[in-house]
Amino acid sequence: MKIRYYAETDTLYIEFRDVPVVETRDLDENTLLDLDADGDICAMTIEHASERAGIPQFSYEQVTALTKEPSVPATSSISAGSKN
């Protein structure tokens, strides 16, 4: 994934995959989608990014899958007795 911000025009370009683009389509007046031959999105251009995408703030975090704790064997059973 590649991200480029062009401060000159406040344009944000995000490339999801480096594959041949066959069509550029409007999502709205300030957002363009680039699609591959299967119609899947491969890149995006966001105009006026400082207003619409919070630029220049940027954060990236890779959240790893949590590893499961080993299961603790039951040491007592819960009895469904009536209370006195």
Add this chain to the structure above:
Amino acid sequence: MKVTAYFEAIRKRPDRIVIQDEWIERAMQAPIREHVQADGRIRRWVHVPEMEGRYLRIVLLPDGETVHNAFFDRGFEP
């Protein structure tokens, strides 16, 4: 031809590198349609017979002379 940094970069992409300067100039000088965006940028379209009759859209900055984008617009209805 004045261009923005974004366009300078994106025109190198394989789908855009085929777009000739002459066609962009044609769109600037003799568009078949023009639409001014809410932000003042200008869209102009031109018919390009050399590319199977596709329509090229260019986007100019409000100065009317700096090219910010150019691509073949499948959604354009003449």
